[in-house]
Amino acid sequence: MSTWLAAVAEVxxxxxxxxxxxxxxxxxxxxxxxxxxxxxxxxxxxxxxxRALDPGGEAxxxxxxxxxxxxxxxxxxxxRGRQLLLAHGGFDAVTTLTRDASTFGGALCAWxxxxxxxxxxxxxxxARRGRVGxxxxxxxxxxxxxxxxxxxxxxxxxxxxxxxx
Amino acid sequence: MSGLERLPDLELAxxxxxxxxxxxxxxxxxxxxxxxxxxxxPKEQRHFRRLVELQDELEVAYCRMVSISxxxxxxxxxxxxxxxxxxxxxxxxxxxxxxxxxxxxxxDTEHDPYxxxxxxxxxxxxxxxxxxxxxxxGRPTNDELIADLRxxxxxxxxxxxxxxx
Numbered sequence: 001m002s003t004w005l006a007a008v009a010e011v012x013x014x015x016x017x018x019x020x021x022x023x024x025x026x027x028x029x030x031x032x033x034x035x036x037x038x039x040x041x042x043x044x045x046x047x048x049x050x051r052a053l054d055p056g057g058e059a060x061x062x063x064x065x066x067x068x069x070x071x072x073x074x075x076x077x078x079x080r081g082r083q084l085l086l087a088h089g090g091f092d093a094v095t096t097l098t099r100d101a102s103t104f105g106g107a108l109c110a111w112x113x114x115x116x117x118x119x120x121x122x123x124x125x126x127a128r129r130g131r132v133g134x135x136x137x138x139x140x141x142x143x144x145x146x147x148x149x150x151x152x153x154x155x156x157x158x159x160x161x162x163x164x165x
Numbered sequence: 166m167s168g169l170e171r172l173p174d175l176e177l178a179x180x181x182x183x184x185x186x187x188x189x190x191x192x193x194x195x196x197x198x199x200x201x202x203x204x205x206x207p208k209e210q211r212h213f214r215r216l217v218e219l220q221d222e223l224e225v226a227y228c229r230m231v232s233i234s235x236x237x238x239x240x241x242x243x244x245x246x247x248x249x250x251x252x253x254x255x256x257x258x259x260x261x262x263x264x265x266x267x268x269x270x271x272x273d274t275e276h277d278p279y280x281x282x283x284x285x286x287x288x289x290x291x292x293x294x295x296x297x298x299x300x301x302x303g304r305p306t307n308d309e310l311i312a313d314l315r316x317x318x319x320x321x322x323x324x325x326x327x328x329x330x
Contacts, residue, residue: 083224086251089181141183146190146231147251149224161193 090117092140101154
């Protein structure tokens with residue numbers, strides 16, 4: 001079972017968690033929705049670390065990066081983004097998004113404090129800043145693997161255990 | 166000094182003040198658990214420079230690291246940031262875990278610090294190797310730690326022999 005995340009115009013049925021999404025100017029920008037399913041539930045959904053999500057979570061600010069081109073997880077800019085997260089923290093919830101076992105699809109990095117932490121994957125591509133409504137983002141801070149940047153068996157980072165085969 | 170065969174599953178604040186369990190930080194990987202006196206000690210300053218070099222290897226080796234001292238979170242946070250460390254620091258300012266471990270350096274009654282020590286542990290926190298760092302040369306070199314972690318990884322990884330065709 002995988003956890004999937006997608007930005008959608010309307011929340012389809014069967015979502016495990018969902019929240020409104022507003023852009024950095026406060027304008028409605030659709031929804032972020034999550035599913036727990038074996039297969040991709042909607043077009044564009046990407047695998048994520050379920051620990052970053054909570055259907056009971058409070059609203060949060062977020063950097064949301066969803067790439068429309070292929071970038072490998074092994075790309076130095078993606079590695080550097082993970083190192084920055086380990087070094088500086090500051091987020092309530094963090095998950096990278098995987099398109100497949102080797103492709104970095106983007107990231108959701110959310111916080112609730114007054115000050116915005118820097119966008120950790122800005123060297124890959126600039127993320128969209130937005131506000132995620134209640135119902136999606138877990139309370140933090142997350143437990144990041146101390147201090148591993150590699151992924152465990154192709155799963156989204158920071159998941160920190162190899163999948164049981 | 167300590168004849169610990171297994172470390173207790175300590176619950177301490179990390180460098181951000183968040184409560185963490187040692188077993189969560191170690192996860193399912195071989196790990197280095199280091200206790201240190203404090204940032205004021207020249208031997209610790211030198212030893213940490215060695216560990217900061219090692220983190221670049223551990224972050225791709227599925228091996229974890231955690232450092233423990235009597236410093237409160239703001240001190241540990243600042244020390245960690247100044248070093249450029251990306252692993253987790255645990256804080257024991259009330260010396261509860263220090264007493265449980267029997268690792269108070271009894272010759273320093275001004276700071277009551279931890280005895281400098283390094284434990285190489287399995288995911289169940291059993292101790293595979295222990296180094297007493299009271300004398301600086303008692304501390305492991307990075308090559309010795311890599312050798313210990315190699316031996317533990319071979320013991321723990323069912324696919325240690327590369328699945329080649």
